[in-house]
Amino acid sequence: MIKHLLSADDLDRDTAIGILDIAERMAATAGREIKKLPTLRGRTVVNLFYEDSTRTRISFEAAAKRLSADVITFSAKGSSVSKGESLKDTALTLQAMGADAVAIRHPAAGAPHRLAGWISGSVLNAGDGTHEHPTQALLDAYTMRSRLGHVEGLRVAIVGDVLHSRVARSNLSLLTTLGAEVILVGPPTLLPVGFEKALPPGASISYDLDAVLPKCDVVMMLRVQRERMIDSYFPSEREYSRRYGLDRRRMALLPEHAIVMHPGPMNRGIEISSQVADSARSTVVEQVANGVSVRMAVLYLLLGGNA
Amino acid sequence: MTSTWLIRGARMPGGGPTDILIRDGVTVEVGTVLDSRGATVIDADGLIVLPGLVDLHTHLREPGREDAETVETGSRAAALGGYTAVCAMANTDPVADTAGVVEQVWRLGRDAGLVDVQPIGAVTVGLRGEQLAELGAMATSAARVRIFSDDGHCVADPRLMRRALEYVKAFDGVIAQHAEEPRLTVGAQMHEGEVSARLGLTGWPAVAEEAIIARDVLLAGHVDSRLHICHVSTAGSVEILRWAKSKGWRVTAEVTPHHLLLTEEYVTGYDPVFKVNPPLRTAADVAALRQALAEGVIDVVATDHAPHAVEDKECEWAYARPGMLGLQTALSVVVKTMVEPGLLDWDGVADRMSRIPARIAGLTDHGHDPAPGVPANLTLVDPTARVRVDPSQLASLSRNTPYAGMDLPCQVVATFLRGEPTVLDGKAVR
Ligand SMILES: [Zn+2]
Numbered sequence: 130m131i132k133h134l135l136s137a138d139d140l141d142r143d144t145a146i147g148i149l150d151i152a153e154r155m156a157a158t159a160g161r162e163i164k165k166l167p168t169l170r171g172r173t174v175v176n177l178f179y180e181d182s183t184r185t186r187i188s189f190e191a192a193a194k195r196l197s198a199d200v201i202t203f204s205a206k207g208s209s210v211s212k213g214e215s216l217k218d219t220a221l222t223l224q225a226m227g228a229d230a231v232a233i234r235h236p237a238a239g240a241p242h243r244l245a246g247w248i249s250g251s252v253l254n255a256g257d258g259t260h261e262h263p264t265q266a267l268l269d270a271y272t273m274r275s276r277l278g279h280v281e282g283l284r285v286a287i288v289g290d291v292l293h294s295r296v297a298r299s300n301l302s303l304l305t306t307l308g309a310e311v312i313l314v315g316p317p318t319l320l321p322v323g324f325e326k327a328l329p330p331g332a333s334i335s336y337d338l339d340a341v342l343p344k345c346d347v348v349m350m351l352r353v354q355r356e357r358m359i360d361s362y363f364p365s366e367r368e369y370s371r372r373y374g375l376d377r378r379r380m381a382l383l384p385e386h387a388i389v390m391h392p393g394p395m396n397r398g399i400e401i402s403s404q405v406a407d408s409a410r411s412t413v414v415e416q417v418a419n420g421v422s423v424r425m426a427v428l429y430l431l432l433g434g435n436a
Numbered sequence: 437m438t439s440t441w442l443i444r445g446a447r448m449p450g451g452g453p454t455d456i457l458i459r460d461g462v463t464v465e466v467g468t469v470l471d472s473r474g475a476t477v478i479d480a481d482g483l484i485v486l487p488g489l490v491d492l493h494t495h496l497r498e499p500g501r502e503d504a505e506t507v508e509t510g511s512r513a514a515a516l517g518g519y520t521a522v523c524a525m526a527n528t529d530p531v532a533d534t535a536g537v538v539e540q541v542w543r544l545g546r547d548a549g550l551v552d553v554q555p556i557g558a559v560t561v562g563l564r565g566e567q568l569a570e571l572g573a574m575a576t577s578a579a580r581v582r583i584f585s586d587d588g589h590c591v592a593d594p595r596l597m598r599r600a601l602e603y604v605k606a607f608d609g610v611i612a613q614h615a616e617e618p619r620l621t622v623g624a625q626m627h628e629g630e631v632s633a634r635l636g637l638t639g640w641p642a643v644a645e646e647a648i649i650a651r652d653v654l655l656a657g658h659v660d661s662r663l664h665i666c667h668v669s670t671a672g673s674v675e676i677l678r679w680a681k682s683k684g685w686r687v688t689a690e691v692t693p694h695h696l697l698l699t700e701e702y703v704t705g706y707d708p709v710f711k712v713n714p715p716l717r718t719a720a721d722v723a724a725l726r727q728a729l730a731e732g733v734i735d736v737v738a739t740d741h742a743p744h745a746v747e748d749k750e751c752e753w754a755y756a757r758p759g760m761l762g763l764q765t766a767l768s769v770v771v772k773t774m775v776e777p778g779l780l781d782w783d784g785v786a787d788r789m790s791r792i793p794a795r796i797a798g799l800t801d802h803g804h805d806p807a808p809g810v811p812a813n814l815t816l817v818d819p820t821a822r823v824r825v826d827p828s829q830l831a832s833l834s835r836n837t838p839y840a841g842m843d844l845p846c847q848v849v850a851t852f853l854r855g856e857p858t859v860l861d862g863k864a865v866r
Contacts, residue, residue, distance in 0.1 A: 217750050237752035238625075239706025240638040258754070260636030298636055321633035322641070 133252045135241050136304035136429055137263040141163055144430075145307055149271050151426035152419070153359055158193070159422065166425075172229040172432055176202040177219070177244075178255075179235045184393065184417065192424035198432075201226070205365050206223075216240060222248035230432055232424075233257070251431040253406035259293045260305060263409045266299035270307060270421040273347055276388050276418070281308035286341050288314045289351030289400050292321050297351060298393045305329040312345070314338050315373060318362040319353075338373055342382040348401045349390040351373050366399050376402040380410065388412050439856065441449075442472045445817060448479035448805065449782035454494040458812040461855035465805050474615050478860075480816055483849055486786050487843070488520025488813035489767065490793040490802050492583070492690055493666060494740035494760065496522070499537070500529025505743035505833050507541065510763070511550035513741070513831040515858035517763040517817035518848040519551050521794065521802045522741075526558040527588040532544055533558035533569035534858050535577035542579035550858045550866075551758060554797060557581040559600050559611060563589050567598060575607040581796040585612035592618050594704050597652060601661035610662035610688075610796065613652055615673070616714065620644035625754055627700045627715045634701060637753065640715045642670040650672050653680035653687050664796060665689040669714040671724035678733045690738035691725050693769035694760050694838060698722075707837050708756030712742070715758075729788060731778040736793045737835055739766045743834035748840065755794070764830050768823065768844035777843065782819075801854070812855040821847035831864060854861070 131139055135202045140148070158166060169343070174193040175269040178186050186202065193200045203219070216235075223231055228316055232253040233241050238260035239405050245252040256262040259364045271282050277283060304311050313320060321327075325334055335341050342348065353369060370376075375389065383389075389401075389410045397403045406413060457465040457475065463597040478524020491514065497505035507524070513558050514522045524541050526532035532541060537554040558576035561567045575579040584604060591597045591613060600611050621644045628639020649665055653676060656663035668689045670676065680687045694712060699719050702710040710716060726735040736818045742759025749756050770789065774780035780788070786805070794803025801811040823846075825839040851859040858865055 215747060215751055217747075236753070237754040239753045242706040243752060258636055259638075263640040295636060298634070322639065324633045327630035327633050 133245050134263050134431060135245060135252060135254045136261045137266050137299040137306070138230065138261070140303060140306060142306050145267070145270070145303060146266055148419055148423065149274060150432060152271055152430055155425040156419070156422040165195055165197050166384060167197050168304050168429055169193065169196040169432055171262050172198045172225045174198040175223055175228045175231045176200065177223070177231050177233045178202065178204045179393055180205065180256070180281055182234055182256070185234060188417070188420040189255060189424055191421045192428055195421070196425055196428055198428070209415045216243060217247060217257060220244055224248045232426060244415065253319060253427060253431065255333050256295055258295065260295055261299045263299045263303070263418070264424050265296050266303040267427065268416055268420045269349065269390060269392070270303055271419045271423050272390065273388070276412060277346060277386065280304065283309040283346040284312065284344055285309050285347040285349060286312045286314050286345045287349045288338060288375070290319045290353045290357060291351065293354070293357070294351045300349065301332055302329065305331045312341050314341055316363055319357070329405050330349060338379065343384065346387050347390060348375060348383065348387065352392070352394065352396060353400050356386040374400050374402065374403050377404045380405050380408065383410070390416060392416070399407040437506070440475040440492045441855070441857070442470060442475040442477045443480045443485065443491055443816065444477055445851050446485035448485055449786050452585060452671050453481070456806045456814070458852065458855045461813045463806040463810050464808055472803065473788055478850060480818065481582065482818065483816045484782055485789040485806065486518065486782070486815045487786055487803050487805055488815050488853065490797065490799060491519050491522040491721055491741070491763065491766070492664070492793045492797060494522040494588070494734060494763065495527065495740070495742045496524045497828070498528065499741055503833070504745045507544035507553060508548040508550070509831060510741070510743070511545065511548040511553060511827070511832045513763040513866050515550045515700060515851045515853070516831050516848060516864055517765070518817065518851055519763060520813040520815070520851060521552040521554060521797070522763070523554045523556050523583055525587045526556050526585060527784055531558050531562050532556065533561055533563070535573040535774070536569065538574050538579040538581050539577050539747045549618070550824050550864070551803070551853060552798060552799065555581055556583045556585050556612065558748065559584045559586045559591050560596065565589060565596065566598070568603065568779070571609065575609060582607070582609050583664070584609055585666065586706050586789055587612065587614045589643065590614050590616040590618060594651060594655070595720070598655050598659060601656055601663060602659045605661050608798065610644050610664050612664040612666050613648065615645045615648035615652065615665050617644040617647050618860065620647070624713070626703050627717050629700065629718060631700045631703060632761045632813045634704070638702070638859065639759055642717070644674040645670055646676060649676050653677070653685055656684055657685040660686070662686045667692050667714055667738070668722065668725065668734055669695045669717050670720050674682050674724050674728040674733055681733065688735045690736045691729055691734045692767045693737060693762055695725055696722065696773040697769050698731070706753045707834050708751065709760070710752050711753060711756050711758050711760035720792050726773055727778055729774060730784070735788070736796065737766060737770055737788050738793065739763050741757055743832050744836050745834065755856045759836070761830065761832050761834060763823060764846060765837065765839050767817065767848065768846050769839070771846045772844055773820070812852050814826060814852045815848060816850040816854050818847045818849050819845070820847070823847050826830055
């Protein structure tokens with residue numbers, strides 16, 4: 130049993146597999162006529178979003194509602210959050226409301242850790258700055274398992290702006306915990322200094338995407354932001370796309386069975402071409418759907434269900 | 437008010453027990469079995485007497501942030517920490533960049549009367565790094581400023597730094613540099629390395645400090661000026677300082693207690709009480725800093741006492757202000773990190789925390805062992821005491837100590853400022 134999900138490091142192998150198994154059962158119920166499960170009736174789940182992310186917010190809301198929880202959403206827009214109330218004061222408010230779980234999305238790394246120190250309910254990291262996004266990693270692992278049958282033994286390339294990517298950090302941790310091999314690929318400017326010494330067993334770094342692709346089961350493309358170019362992390366979008374973008378030519382280097390993932394939102398034409406994004410190998414749409422099941426499973430686990 | 441005090445049986449660093457008779461602000465006799473008539477006697481058996489400690493780097497926050505600290509509360513914290521003089525950094529609001537502001541701070545210190553508050557003047561107007569402040573006016577003001585610093589900011593422009601170094605030679609001034617190449621630390625949150633990679637916090641690379649130190653020791657050598665490096669935090673900086681000193685250049689350096697004790701691993705929980713600039717570094721850096729302080733490559737310990745209001749620390753890491761309290765725990769941390777491991781003896785502590793900083797700051801009344809005719813600025817320390825740090829018990833208005841709950845060695849029992857106690861029985865007299 131874990132109280133919070135702040136980092137993918139909080140999950141050992143058995144707990145992670147337990148979540149994926151529950152998510153599978155949750156997904157099965159989603160196909161039925163009655164989509165609501167009574168599991169969290171009478172419990173309060175708060176979505177505290179300091180960043181605009183309609184996709185993730187809706188996913189968490191849907192997950193909590195399908196478990197019959199009372200759902201309250203605080204968005205950065207139109208609430209006290211935007212009026213400059215401190216996280217501490219907001220935490221005290223949530224505590225007074227009796228929040229059983231809070232899913233927090235925040236631009237500052239570690240904000241969920243701070244929140245966990247101030248409230249008695251569970252805290253679920255829904256993305257904190259450039260740190261982690263553990264439910265994204267869980268849904269990615271879930272997607273790999275449903276497409277390829279297993280996660281253990283897979284070779285996964287995570288490509289692009291690893292330095293600023295919470296998706297990359299959480300996936301690196303979770304996938305290696307689950308026994309996958311992870312290769313982080315990108316220009317050296319976008320890979321953290323000293324990361325090679327901090328990597329878990331089973332992980333490595335490469336600057337050469339073409340060399341990595343032929344041996345991959347999964348390629349996960351990360352969103353690259355335009356402002357990185359202005360900060361001289363790379364010279365131009367065109368050069369980035371040439372060296373690290375996934376287009377049809379590169380996709381052809383992949384083994385037959387390999388899949389292409391992207392956490393979204395995509396920059397079509399930069400890190401991924403439309404032909405690749407819309408191809409049969411792409412799991413982008415499934416990832417969104419799987420997000421709800423995985424978040425249901427996490428809420429279920431944190432709020433006292435048994436795996 | 438005048439009074440007479442007899443300190444009985446205190447041990448001088450490196451010496452045996454001795455008695456010290458203090459009258460009218462000065463030590464009048466040192467020896468054994470002195471005439472105690474008319475004197476208040478302090479039994480100092482088992483205590484060590486140090487020259488009153490001198491801090492080259494204190495943020496007193498007044499004027500401007502009196503909710504975080506005032507000259508008076510900071511002075512009290514200093515006295516309780518064994519200090520008799522502190523140098524107040526210039527990054528107040530308004531900035532201490534004119535004779536008027538430095539005289540105001542100096543007067544506030546004199547009114548509080550708990551330590552000598554020696555203002556530091558800003559190097560540039562508004563700490564903006566564009567134009568020299570009126571350094572000469574501050575030097576000739578009542579505050580007699582000798583140390584100039586834009587601390588909090590680096591004097592990043594090399595030409596401006598050169599001019600500042602040269603200009604202050606006219607009044608034996610020294611530029612205290614906060615060494616941080618600003619283009620290498622945009623958005624920086626913690627030491628850049630394995631831990632920052634894992635935590636997703638923007639890195640503050642060691643090279644941002646080392647590059648400025650390398651540049652500035654070369655400049656100081658070129659124009660033969662005095663340069664002081666604030667809060668040295670990396671092993672690489674130590675190597676550069678060692679080289680600069682071997683050239684005979686007039687370069688001094690300080691290390692903070694927190695950089696002698698704490699490492700970047702404390703950042704892992706994202707509690708901003710551990711956020712400081714320069715950031716906590718690696719265990720290898722800590723070891724190099726201790727060694728450098730032992731060898732004298734780093735000359736002094738300075739606290740960088742940086743009080744912050746609760747709301748500036750009880751928040752997200754990235755939004756928190758950098759800085760830690762230091763005055764009341766500095767001596768204990770130095771004992772823990774330097775004396776207990778055998779890197780420094782008590783005479784070395786007196787050098788690094790009193791005699792040498794007094795000399796760098798030009799504070800002629802401070803940094804002297806008790807001797808007839810010398811101003812009685814002294815500290816009595818119980819070396820066997822152990823104290824658990826309780827933030828709510830600190831004299832500072834702020835609570836941002838990184839040592840909360842830690843057991844630290846030694847305790848300041850009494851502090852004398854010009855012959856009058858500011859601390860007795862470990863408590864401030866007012
Ligand atoms: Zn500084």
